[in-house]
Amino acid sequence: MAATIAPTTPAGAAGLAALLKDPARAVAAFDFDGTLAPIVPDPDRARAHPGVLSALARLAPRLAAVAVVTGRPAATAVRLAGFAGAPGLEHLTVLGHYGLERWDAATGELSAPPEHPGITALRTELPALLAAAPAGTWLEDKGRALAVHTRRAAEPDAALAALDAPLRAAAARHGLAVEPGRMVLELRPPGMDKGVALTSFLREREAATVLFAGDDLGDVAAYDAVDALRATERVDALLVCSAPTTGEPPVRALADRADLIVPGPEGVVALLDALADALG
Ligand SMILES: O=P(O)(O)OC[C@H]1O[C@H](O[C@H]2O[C@H](CO)[C@@H](O)[C@H](O)[C@H]2O)[C@H](O)[C@@H](O)[C@@H]1O
Numbered sequence: 001m002a003a004t005i006a007p008t009t010p011a012g013a014a015g016l017a018a019l020l021k022d023p024a025r026a027v028a029a030f031d032f033d034g035t036l037a038p039i040v041p042d043p044d045r046a047r048a049h050p051g052v053l054s055a056l057a058r059l060a061p062r063l064a065a066v067a068v069v070t071g072r073p074a075a076t077a078v079r080l081a082g083f084a085g086a087p088g089l090e091h092l093t094v095l096g097h098y099g100l101e102r103w104d105a106a107t108g109e110l111s112a113p114p115e116h117p118g119i120t121a122l123r124t125e126l127p128a129l130l131a132a133a134p135a136g137t138w139l140e141d142k143g144r145a146l147a148v149h150t151r152r153a154a155e156p157d158a159a160l161a162a163l164d165a166p167l168r169a170a171a172a173r174h175g176l177a178v179e180p181g182r183m184v185l186e187l188r189p190p191g192m193d194k195g196v197a198l199t200s201f202l203r204e205r206e207a208a209t210v211l212f213a214g215d216d217l218g219d220v221a222a223y224d225a226v227d228a229l230r231a232t233e234r235v236d237a238l239l240v241c242s243a244p245t246t247g248e249p250p251v252r253a254l255a256d257r258a259d260l261i262v263p264g265p266e267g268v269v270a271l272l273d274a275l276a277d278a279l280g
Helices: 010-021 052-062 074-081 117-129 156-173 194-204 217-233 264-279
Strands: 026-030 065-069 093-096 101-104 138-141 146-149 177-181 184-188 209-214 236-243 260-263
Touching: 010 209, 010 236, 010 264, 026 194, 026 264, 052 065, 052 264, 065 194, 074 093, 074 101, 093 194, 117 138, 117 146, 117 156, 117 184, 146 156, 156 177, 156 184, 177 217, 194 209, 194 217, 209 217, 209 264, 217 236, 236 264, 260 264
Parallel strands: 026 065, 026 209, 065 093, 209 236, 236 260
Antiparallel strands: 093 101, 138 146, 146 184, 177 184
16 A cells, blocks of 8 residues: 655645646656765765665656756766666756756766866865864865865864854855855855756746755755745645754754655655555
């Protein structure tokens, strides 16, 4: 028997009903870390939850499209999740670097803009800026963006708070945007976010319904965009919050607005399987 999917808001119930009624006009989009992949101390060791590929593959052929919208470089998300060549995901799209990059499974092509000059300059400056940071602080060079992580520090939140002002000043000096996240502060090119990326993708696919699932502050822009589409274009939607299973509190800016809260990537996989079951 299919598991019950129980949105806690009337708008979410309408979104779910619309998706089940007309899946061919629905798009499902997912954040990667914390949503499809369990959070781990080393980002390069993150992997999609073992149930993700089969659950997405069951769902994707029934929907207008499935996308991953992530702060990771698109190629990194594809590698960590094993998306390339995955049966059933021949039409998956990955929007990486908050939408700056795009990878389409159908062609295998990756599109990406040139590196922002602020990133090039900051790359040489950051080691000195981080020299006095608490042990365990480290820099993830993502190519088009630089992310300072504190998850491995003894006091991750305090370490991040101490770095906040100097990193924001450095970002301002180089014309970069600051993207805070779970024990990470990322400096990246401005002018793009998950909301802009998701809106553009939904228009491209002429979606009437969207399911979006995320877990972190970078996903708030996508929530904002979906709410705007609900209000202005009568798009039906189901906003899902993947709540941390790491002991961290959920990101309130998502949890307080979500139509459905699920327990981490395992809960997301259960939701996808329940949707696939319900679609028959
Ligand atoms: O948009 P996302 O797909 O959620 O990517 C956002 C950031 O995710 C990664 O960091 C997070 O996951 C790591 C691995 O589990 C974890 O160690 C870290 O504490 C989390 O913040 C990634 O490393 C960042 O570059 C992304 O910006």
